[in-house]
Amino acid sequence: MVVKFLKAYSKNEIPTDIQSLYAKIPLARGQFRIVERGSKQAQILEDCPSHEEAVEKAYRAMRRAKEAGKKASFLVLNHEGAAFDQVDS
Numbered sequence: 535m536v537v538k539f540l541k542a543y544s545k546n547e548i549p550t551d552i553q554s555l556y557a558k559i560p561l562a563r564g565q566f567r568i569v570e571r572g573s574k575q576a577q578i579l580e581d582c583p584s585h586e587e588a589v590e591k592a593y594r595a596m597r598r599a600k601e602a603g604k605k606a607s608f609l610v611l612n613h614e615g616a617a618f619d620q621v622d623s
Contacts, residue, residue: 548615551576556615563613568592572606
């Protein structure tokens with residue numbers, strides 16, 4: 535019930551850099567996209583057919599970034615450009 539309330543009343547605003555990246559390269563329905571937001575501009579890492587695969591690959595990318603001493607956020611987006619998950623290194 536709390537989750538339903540939060541989804542209904544919380545803002546899930548998509549950052550402008552992600553919006554512009556998504557507008558340039560839209561994603562097919564049912565696909566999920568991994569995007570890295572680091573010190574530079576956002577960049578697409580990969581498109582995946584399932585949410586689970588995209589999350590797994592985002593966590594792998596986060597671990598590699600941590601090992602390299604790099605600060606970045608990794609987002610998993612749906613076909614509408616909304617962020618489902620975010621992990622930070």
